[in-house]
Amino acid sequence: MIGTFSTPILFRVFSHQTYNRLIDIGNDIALCSPNSVTYYFDLHSREGYENNNALEFAKTKHKGQKRIGGDDYITHPIAVMEIVKSQGLDESYQVAALFHDLLEDTDATEEEILQIGNPEILEAVKLLTKEKGYDMAEYIGSIKNNPIAFAVKAADRLHNLQCAIVTD
16 A cells, blocks of 8 residues: 555545554554555655654654554544644644643653643643543533643544444
């Protein structure tokens, strides 16, 4: 499949698309549907995406993690990032989307997130992180008051619904 691309092709992910595989091909990645590669981009030629370190950091921290369907977990933060990007939201929103599960699901620290991101990104990620014994009303209330956290949570829920597996 990958061999059919002679040059990097950029596509935007729209909310109706679902990707279930990530193919890592050196400096490039491809998000894939069940039957074909449907989204491909070159990490180093991506115009306006100054923080390739954010993607590399998220990939490293989520390495070895799988989604319920068996896909590499990193496909989820990337899809959430692309949903917020498709809404015209800036890089702070996109990096927060990549990082939205790091504090909850990996050994990433607040200091690492701040070093790669900025205080706004860290604040959004902290708001999106569910602490043990959290109160849902407080959790949602805090997210609603932060535009970055709110947009990322909406994109997160949308992607989770797109990927939901229906069983008998």
